[in-house]
Amino acid sequence: MSFISLIWNSIIMKPMINSLALLYDLLGDNFGLSIISFTILIRLIMIPLTIRQTKQMKKMQELQPKLKAIQKKYPKKDVQTKQKMQQETMALYKEAGVNPIGCLGPLIIQMPIWIGLYRAILKTSPSTPEGFVDLSKYFYSWNASISKIPFNSDFIGIDLVDFVQYAPTPWQFVLPIIVGASMYLQQKFSMSPNTDPRQQQTQQMMLWMMPIMFAIFTWQFPAGLAVYILFSNLIGILIQYYIGGKQPIMLLGKLYLGTTDSRNEYLNKIAETKKNNEENNEEKNEQKIIKENSNGTEDIQRKDSRRSNRRSSKNSRNRSRKSRN
Amino acid sequence: MIHKNLIKASLESLIFYKRAISPYVSGQCNFSITCSEYAQKTISSKGIIKGLFLSIARIIICSLYPIIKRFNLSNKKISLKIFFFFSLLFIICISCTNFSPQGGWSNVVKDTNQEEFYVISDEGRLFQIQFNDQIPMINWSYPEEENGTSYSSPIIRQNSVIGATYKCKGQACQGDIVELDKLSGEVLWKKTIPSKINSNLIIINDTLFVASLNNEKEDKINDASIYMISLKEGAIGEIIGKIPIEGEIWSGIHSYGEENIIVGTMKGMIYSYNVDELLSVKNKKYSEALIFSHKFPHAINSPLAVHNKRLFFGDIAGNFYSIKLEDFKNNQLDKIKILTTNEWIINNPIFLNDEVYLFTLNGDIYVLDFDTNEVKDKFSIDKIVVGDPIILSDASDQKFLIPTEKKGIEIVSNNGFEKGSSLGNYPTDKKLYSTPLIDGRTLLIHTQDGEILFFSIKSRDLIYCLDLNKGSVCD
Numbered sequence: 001m002s003f004i005s006l007i008w009n010s011i012i013m014k015p016m017i018n019s020l021a022l023l024y025d026l027l028g029d030n031f032g033l034s035i036i037s038f039t040i041l042i043r044l045i046m047i048p049l050t051i052r053q054t055k056q057m058k059k060m061q062e063l064q065p066k067l068k069a070i071q072k073k074y075p076k077k078d079v080q081t082k083q084k085m086q087q088e089t090m091a092l093y094k095e096a097g098v099n100p101i102g103c104l105g106p107l108i109i110q111m112p113i114w115i116g117l118y119r120a121i122l123k124t125s126p127s128t129p130e131g132f133v134d135l136s137k138y139f140y141s142w143n144a145s146i147s148k149i150p151f152n153s154d155f156i157g158i159d160l161v162d163f164v165q166y167a168p169t170p171w172q173f174v175l176p177i178i179v180g181a182s183m184y185l186q187q188k189f190s191m192s193p194n195t196d197p198r199q200q201q202t203q204q205m206m207l208w209m210m211p212i213m214f215a216i217f218t219w220q221f222p223a224g225l226a227v228y229i230l231f232s233n234l235i236g237i238l239i240q241y242y243i244g245g246k247q248p249i250m251l252l253g254k255l256y257l258g259t260t261d262s263r264n265e266y267l268n269k270i271a272e273t274k275k276n277n278e279e280n281n282e283e284k285n286e287q288k289i290i291k292e293n294s295n296g297t298e299d300i301q302r303k304d305s306r307r308s309n310r311r312s313s314k315n316s317r318n319r320s321r322k323s324r325n
Numbered sequence: 326m327i328h329k330n331l332i333k334a335s336l337e338s339l340i341f342y343k344r345a346i347s348p349y350v351s352g353q354c355n356f357s358i359t360c361s362e363y364a365q366k367t368i369s370s371k372g373i374i375k376g377l378f379l380s381i382a383r384i385i386i387c388s389l390y391p392i393i394k395r396f397n398l399s400n401k402k403i404s405l406k407i408f409f410f411f412s413l414l415f416i417i418c419i420s421c422t423n424f425s426p427q428g429g430w431s432n433v434v435k436d437t438n439q440e441e442f443y444v445i446s447d448e449g450r451l452f453q454i455q456f457n458d459q460i461p462m463i464n465w466s467y468p469e470e471e472n473g474t475s476y477s478s479p480i481i482r483q484n485s486v487i488g489a490t491y492k493c494k495g496q497a498c499q500g501d502i503v504e505l506d507k508l509s510g511e512v513l514w515k516k517t518i519p520s521k522i523n524s525n526l527i528i529i530n531d532t533l534f535v536a537s538l539n540n541e542k543e544d545k546i547n548d549a550s551i552y553m554i555s556l557k558e559g560a561i562g563e564i565i566g567k568i569p570i571e572g573e574i575w576s577g578i579h580s581y582g583e584e585n586i587i588v589g590t591m592k593g594m595i596y597s598y599n600v601d602e603l604l605s606v607k608n609k610k611y612s613e614a615l616i617f618s619h620k621f622p623h624a625i626n627s628p629l630a631v632h633n634k635r636l637f638f639g640d641i642a643g644n645f646y647s648i649k650l651e652d653f654k655n656n657q658l659d660k661i662k663i664l665t666t667n668e669w670i671i672n673n674p675i676f677l678n679d680e681v682y683l684f685t686l687n688g689d690i691y692v693l694d695f696d697t698n699e700v701k702d703k704f705s706i707d708k709i710v711v712g713d714p715i716i717l718s719d720a721s722d723q724k725f726l727i728p729t730e731k732k733g734i735e736i737v738s739n740n741g742f743e744k745g746s747s748l749g750n751y752p753t754d755k756k757l758y759s760t761p762l763i764d765g766r767t768l769l770i771h772t773q774d775g776e777i778l779f780f781s782i783k784s785r786d787l788i789y790c791l792d793l794n795k796g797s798v799c800d
Contacts, residue, residue, distance in 0.1 A: 122424055127424070127426075127521075128424075128425075128426040128427065128523070129430060129476055129523055129575065129758075130426075130427050130430075130758070130773075131424065132575070132626065132671075133671075133686070133709070133711055133730070133758075136669050136686055136687075136709075137709075141667075144667075146641070146642075146669075147623050147640075147641050147642030147643070148623075149624060149641055150573075150591050150624055162496075166496055
């Protein structure tokens with residue numbers, strides 16, 4: 001346990017607290033600006049990852065038809081064919097250089113950052129004497145900004161160390177809503193028009209679940225962490241604009257901010273994807289009908305077997321009663 | 326050469342694993358290039374460090390595969406599941422973070438007339454302890470159950486003892502100050518203030534001064550206040566004043582002269598008041614009783630010590646200030662002498678034969694000239710020092726007993742040529758945030774988790790250990 005905490009402290013907590021303190025010192029003793037610039041730094045460091053993620057997503061899209069072909073190749077659902085299908089899909093991924101879990105990278109990397117920042121923000125403004133003593137252990141010996149402690153955590157009327165639920169009245173409701181909204185927008189922008197209807201469904205769910213979850217989480221965060229997530233999302237939107245084919249502007253075009261050309265382009269694209277989806281759905285429906293037909297006999301067989309099971313269990317019960325008598 | 330050999334060794338061990346272990350241990354591999362093959366490739370092509378790192382990462386990713394396989398989900402759904410799993414982990418990590426106050430900073434205080442000891446445990450209970458046939462016993466405790474926490478030492482009066490504790494429910498904290506009868510442990514009076522109490526109390530002129538951290542959200546201008554509680558007969562336990570202070574007081578209230586108090590705050594302010602004038606102030610104009618105040622650039626978390634009409638204190642930036650009180654009063658701040666140590670100073674200095682012994686949080690000991698504040702000598706014990714050190718003087722020699730955070734009470738010589746060298750310690754792995762107490766041949770110290778350790782001064786053995794929270798011998 002102590003080994004884990006040692007690694008955790010030296011990789012995440014110490015760099016985080018020190019850089020927060022340094023930025024606080026540099027930016028004229030403003031903790032809010034310190035957190036915002038820290039966010040920008042983190043997003044800058046993670047840019048290669050984000051680029052890789054978008055590239056992988058594009059590759060995945062290109063693979064969709066091939067995947068479908070494999071799925072068609074193995075319509076049966078017994079264990080052996082499934083294994084074969086999985087092996088083949090894995091081989092396909094390998095060939096294209098796609099890691100199916102790779103898209104999760106940025107998300108999983110964000111988790112320790114959130115947890116670390118949550119702790120770092122609370123630690124930099126200790127409310128107890130032992131918290132104060134503890135804080136001194138996190139500073140590098142060369143870091144002179146240590147003398148700025150305790151930080152002035154007031155930022156546009158919000159105490160950044162305090163939890164959002166205790167913030168002054170407009171902010172305690174506004175902050176979760178803004179965070180949720182920014183999360184929604186970022187996801188909307190980073191999402192690519194998908195051809196697979198099943199995937200689209202899950203995407204839609206993610207699109208709604210994530211913002212709602214984060215709005216609820218934010219309630220229990222220190223306001224500083226909410227500021228981090230908010231700005232991280234805003235920067236994410238900006239990055240998407242440069243990497244992801246300038247889609248956000250197209251979306252904004254839909255919101256009557258862009259030129260007429262961009263709007264038309266966007267609308268055309270939407271129409272195309274819709275058409276594709278409809279075609280896919282038709283295909284799927286056909287498949288379903290076939291499946292139902294083939295499953296019909298199996299179902300009857302299953303019901304029969306259930307009945308026979310019940311019978312046998314009844315019989316056994318009767319037997320046991322008899323034996324008791 | 327070493328690098329090449331390492332690569333060779335690791336590759337050979339991988340081959341061994343593939344041939345001898347793998348076939349019997351695991352079943353079919355889920356990946357078209359197995360993990361061991363992947364490791365072989367990467368280590369031979371990318372070197373030992375990068376290769377090992379990559380293959381470990383690969384093993385981790387592969388171990389996630391059963392989840393995918395089990396749920397048989399499309400990629401997006403897997404990501405959803407994994408996301409929810411991590412968010413659950415996230416919530417657990419956040420909820421297990423403990424930032425609630427722990428306490429246990431109270432010193433053991435001895436009542437010299439009665440041979441009784443008093444201490445406030447980390448659970449906010451005040452104990453009376455007495456030796457009974459050389460075995461320490463708890464006579465009484467107040468209250469019987471856990472009651473928040475405490476950072477302040479008890480104060481002993483003629484027939485009673487005063488203690489302060491505080492407890493928090495969410496954001497709302499309340500501090501309790503209580504005076505108990507020494508014999509029976511009964512409550513004489515109790516006062517509750519809507520604030521944390523993070524530091525020591527002091528009695529001057531039959532008035533109890535309590536430094537508080539303001540908790541009320543309305544009082545935004547003042548971060549803290551000093552409560553004055555009357556101990557005079559007729560008005561005992563009544564709050565007779567509340568002095569507003571800029572910055573939170575963490576180092577306690579200190580006294581100098583006959584009836585002056587002085588405090589330092591976390592916003593770098595120093596205030597000094599005359600108690601007599603404070604008591605006669607009308608309409609809450611406490612500034613009339615102010616002797617001097619000044620704002621320093623950094624937070625002051627060290628006790629303010631006055632010795633031979635000179636004021637000493639340290640701050641968070643590691644500056645140790647020394648100034649004559651008169652110069653401070655006359656606002657001649659250019660006469661202030663500053664020593665920069667670059668380490669946090671939160672301890673009380675020790676004054677000995679025209680020398681000041683300064684202890685920093687990281688365990689450096691500075692020997693300073695009393696008048697000039699110049700460094701005469703410097704030692705280091707390289708341990709975290711939170712509690713105030715004390716002096717142990719025998720007929721022949723003189724030693725410092727320095728309580729360290731988790732490494733026992735360090736003994737440092739202050740004699741001749743071995744000055745500053747460590748002479749061993751009183752061993753314990755408990756957190757020590759309080760000051761040791763010398764009582765005859767035994768040394769007492771209160772640990773952070775509510776135990777009192779009794780050491781034999783000469784043999785340095787632990788004679789006895791009393792667990793206050795259990796009320797019996799420690800495990």
